[in-house]
Amino acid sequence: MNIFRFCGDMLHLTSIMLLVFKLHRSKSCVGVSCRMQEIYAVVFICRYLDLLWSFISVYNTVMKITYITTTCYLIYLMRLKTPICQTYERSTDSFQYELYLLGPALVLGLICTEEYTIPDILWSSSIWLESVAIIPQLVLLQQIREVENLTSDFVGCMGAYRAFYILNWIYRYFAEDYVNVVGWIGGLVQTGLYCDFFYYYAKSKWYGSKLVLPVAS
Secondary structure: OOHHHHHHHHHHHHHHHHHHHHHHHHOOOOOOOHHHHHHHHHHHHHHOHHHHOOOOOHHHHHHHHHHHHHHHHHHHHHHOOOOHHHHOOOOOOOOOHHHHOHHHHHHHHHHHOOOOOHHHHHHHHHHHHHHOOOHHHHHHHHHHOEEOHHHHHHHHHHHHHHHHHHHHHHHHHHHHOOOOHHHHHHHHHHHHHHHHHHHHHHHHHHHOOOEEOOOOO
16 A cells, blocks of 8 residues: 555545435536446456455555445435435436447456456456546536536546546566556556546636636537
8 A cells, every 4th residue: 555546546546435425415417428328337346356255454445345335325315215306317428338348348347357267357347348448427517618616626536536546556666676557557547537527627627717628529
């Protein structure tokens, strides 16, 4: 554990708590992609199967369980909890991750896994799937263009969490000779997807204005 890893974990947790707070306060999930949360549920369940047979530390176990349960809770709020679920627009949150993301992530997981065991294949696949998990949210935001402050802060924290994980990997490479090529590439892809959003997010914060994304060309 190092400060970069810890900051990344806290930013990730903050992003989830911001979203839970937004849904409970506004009783609306407009502008939030439930399909992104569904992808993250798949990611966390596949990656943290080792909870069933492995123990690293209390911190590690608590964070893994928290990620799984809070993500499933967010899906429950948006899909089933009245009145929040009544504001969910499936026609707008329409990115077909089942078609475009799940299959390629599994194929890359099979190609890049270190060992051909089910846990290792699922772990590797989860890295690739997480790298593109933000796409449904970005597509949705591009459609609605005007983004609420809490929603933009949630996405901003998600991007910052990945940026701190890159710093964590750099630190571990020099301090521990740690190498994780699959994780590095996945993290860089994921961070790269946030770049355009970050530009407009930082601009809106600098000028104290509401985040409005440009019309897609």
